[in-house]
Amino acid sequence: MRKRQIHLDFHTNGTLPVGKKFSKEQFQTALKAGHVDSITVFSKCHHGWSYHPTEANEIHPCLDFDLLGAQLEACKEINVNAPVYISAGFDEKDYLKHPEWHWVCSPDKEEQAEYEKEVHFHHLCFNTGYLDALCSQIEEVMVKYNPCGIFLDIISPKVCYCEKCLSDMKNLGLDTENKDDLWKFAKIVFNKYTEATNAAVRKHSDTATIFHNSGHIFKGDYEFINSNTHLELESLPTGGWGYDHFPLSSAYVRSLKNTEFLGMTGKFHHSWGEFGGYKHPNALIYETSLSIANGAGCSIGDQMHPLSEMNMATYNLIGKAYSLVEEKEPWLNGAVNIADIAVLSAEAVTGTRDSKADIGTNRMLLENGYLYNFIDTTMDFSDYKLLILPDTGGISDDMIEKIKTYVNNGGKVIASGDALIKDGKFILDTGAEYIGKNEFEPTYYIPCHETVNGTTEYIMRCNSYRFEAKDCEVAAYMQNPYFNRTLEHFCSHAHAPNNPDETFPAAAIKGNVAYIGWDIFTAYANHGHLCFKELFTYIAEKMVGDKLTVRAEIPDRAVMTYTRQEEEKRNILHLLFAHTTVRGTKTEVIEDTVPLYNVKCSIKHENKPSGIVLVPSNEEISFEYSNGTVEFTVPKVDIHQMIAITD
Numbered sequence: 001m002r003k004r005q006i007h008l009d010f011h012t013n014g015t016l017p018v019g020k021k022f023s024k025e026q027f028q029t030a031l032k033a034g035h036v037d038s039i040t041v042f043s044k045c046h047h048g049w050s051y052h053p054t055e056a057n058e059i060h061p062c063l064d065f066d067l068l069g070a071q072l073e074a075c076k077e078i079n080v081n082a083p084v085y086i087s088a089g090f091d092e093k094d095y096l097k098h099p100e101w102h103w104v105c106s107p108d109k110e111e112q113a114e115y116e117k118e119v120h121f122h123h124l125c126f127n128t129g130y131l132d133a134l135c136s137q138i139e140e141v142m143v144k145y146n147p148c149g150i151f152l153d154i155i156s157p158k159v160c161y162c163e164k165c166l167s168d169m170k171n172l173g174l175d176t177e178n179k180d181d182l183w184k185f186a187k188i189v190f191n192k193y194t195e196a197t198n199a200a201v202r203k204h205s206d207t208a209t210i211f212h213n214s215g216h217i218f219k220g221d222y223e224f225i226n227s228n229t230h231l232e233l234e235s236l237p238t239g240g241w242g243y244d245h246f247p248l249s250s251a252y253v254r255s256l257k258n259t260e261f262l263g264m265t266g267k268f269h270h271s272w273g274e275f276g277g278y279k280h281p282n283a284l285i286y287e288t289s290l291s292i293a294n295g296a297g298c299s300i301g302d303q304m305h306p307l308s309e310m311n312m313a314t315y316n317l318i319g320k321a322y323s324l325v326e327e328k329e330p331w332l333n334g335a336v337n338i339a340d341i342a343v344l345s346a347e348a349v350t351g352t353r354d355s356k357a358d359i360g361t362n363r364m365l366l367e368n369g370y371l372y373n374f375i376d377t378t379m380d381f382s383d384y385k386l387l388i389l390p391d392t393g394g395i396s397d398d399m400i401e402k403i404k405t406y407v408n409n410g411g412k413v414i415a416s417g418d419a420l421i422k423d424g425k426f427i428l429d430t431g432a433e434y435i436g437k438n439e440f441e442p443t444y445y446i447p448c449h450e451t452v453n454g455t456t457e458y459i460m461r462c463n464s465y466r467f468e469a470k471d472c473e474v475a476a477y478m479q480n481p482y483f484n485r486t487l488e489h490f491c492s493h494a495h496a497p498n499n500p501d502e503t504f505p506a507a508a509i510k511g512n513v514a515y516i517g518w519d520i521f522t523a524y525a526n527h528g529h530l531c532f533k534e535l536f537t538y539i540a541e542k543m544v545g546d547k548l549t550v551r552a553e554i555p556d557r558a559v560m561t562y563t564r565q566e567e568e569k570r571n572i573l574h575l576l577f578a579h580t581t582v583r584g585t586k587t588e589v590i591e592d593t594v595p596l597y598n599v600k601c602s603i604k605h606e607n608k609p610s611g612i613v614l615v616p617s618n619e620e621i622s623f624e625y626s627n628g629t630v631e632f633t634v635p636k637v638d639i640h641q642m643i644a645i646t647d
């Protein structure tokens with residue numbers, strides 16, 4: 001899969017001039033300046049217009065030549081791949097023409113009227129003639145241009161109250177007022193959409209790539225995952241996704257075997273749709289480095305001016321990042337990420353997007369410099385050294401059996417909150433007896449281990465769970481507040497102080513199993529108290545500290561990943577560091593960067609390596625090897641440094 005891709009947005013109102021400044025040479029010059037090897041170009045935009053002569057749709061009213069064909073030709077001449085974008089779900093022209101195709105968001109006519117007044121594109125329902133129209137547009141592109149791929153955007157299952165959906169639901173015996181039934185039918189329609197559009201592509205090509213963009217890859221949703229030939233992880237750090245979304249999403253996607261994927265960021269200051277927005281080159285260098293360090297290729301979002309001249313400031317900016325990716329490619333090809341820790345994704349267990357339990361776990365693992373993957377219940381986790389079950393209950397009986405086998409075979413488990421509880425009992429032997437959910441929130445945590453601020457009572461702003469310690473090490477104790485803050489009684493500006501009259505156990509360790517009686521990961525996602533991480537870290541270090549593959553002396557904001565290139569018989573350590581600053585009201589920017597110097601690293605390695613080299617600069621560094629561990633010092637990490645450790 002090509003690693004230096006562009007996603008070229010081109011949503012153009014029907015009154016604006018299109019293509020007047022397009023030049024094949026200028027298009028090619030920009031792609032070369034950007035070190036681009038693949039670009040997604042437009043057949044049809046969210047406004048509903050095609051950018052080529054068409055029988056299946058209408059060409060943009062102000063375009064008088066085959067812009068798509070010209071772009072494809074330009075790409076082919078310079079060996080740049082060019083998958084084709086077709087808007088699916090948004091088609092504003094058809095929305096105005098076909099009221100019978102409208103997605104109806106609510107049974108309430110006023111709410112629907114409010115939605116229709118929004119100044120934005122409006123969704124169409126795939127359970128109408130719209131799907132047939134879309135498929136004939138896809139087929140036309142396939143026949144006419146035979147592109148290397150099709151990118152459909154932007155789709156997800158949607159509950160729809162249109163006449164057709166409600167009548168089809170009734171015919172299937174589904175209750176149109178029952179939320180579960182509505183979602184069930186939404187999934188039926190969504191599957192009908194993926195099957196029909198995939199068939200429209202496959203009818204004309206066995207090899208074209210297909211991707212259905214929904215802005216997020218739902219963990220454990222194989223109906224969706226398997227409808228794509230590869231995955232593109234839309235994750236613009238400044239566009240609402242933040243800098244945590246991509247590491248978390250990629251930590252799951254790379255656990256899917258044989259699935260190639262891209263990390264998609266943007267060149268924008270904020271997000272999609274922005275003309276005239278540019279981020280600092282250091283931000284793009286960091287974001288593309290983060291993609292490749294996590295086993296992904298790169299895709300950078302751009303938006304072309306309607307006149308269709310490529311913006312050279314944009315491609316010079318992109319070139320600063322992609323020229324570096326190009327140099328690094330020999331150490332990326334075929335690389336597989338190595339991980340010590342598996343996290344059973346709460347999103348995969350519950351089906352709820354952006355679970356706070358996942359987000360908090362991801363943050364702690366990143367900040368601790370641990371090597372980890374997120375998994376769903378279908379994946380094998382027997383080789384991981386530690387399995388984390390964060391906060392959320394509802395784990396299936398099958399999975400519980402697999403976890404028991406894993407523990408019996410020596411695997412370690414850290415679970416928290418509701419994750420280890422079923423029918424009022426612990427599902428694993430924790431050396432403790434479960435009592436029940438605590439009625440108090442917040443509560444206080446008293447550590448039985450070293451912390452930065454010493455032993456005292458620390459506020460825990462989350463659900464908590466009571467148990468009796470029987471045959472376990474107690475790693476933390478809990479105290480309740482005098483009372484919950486209610487209308488009946490409150491104290492001071494926030495919560496009531498701790499009541500020291502009663503102290504009870506809050507974290508238990510027995511053998512291979514540890515249990516934390518707080519929703520500690522959700523709390524960390526919401527509040528980020530240091531003490532939450534200190535408790536988790538104490539337990540993790542105690543259980544697997546001496547087994548972790550890589551240790552690097554890096555700050556909390558740094559990122560570390562480790563990959564294996566089997567063919568080349570070498571491992572690659574990736575160290576990344578850049579700090580973000582909030583600009584405006586909420587935009588995290590990366591501008592100035594501060595290098596890290598003399599980073600000490602220690603890696604478990606079966607045999608003495610034949611060499612350790614900073615790449616791509618090819619500078620050898622000295623190392624010491626003893627007792628299966630290699631130690632070395634990386635002189636400088638300037639945003640991103642790769643270190644190749646050859647067998």
Ligand SMILES: [Zn+2]
Pocket residue numbers: 102103104125126127160161162163164165
């Ligand atoms: Zn509908």
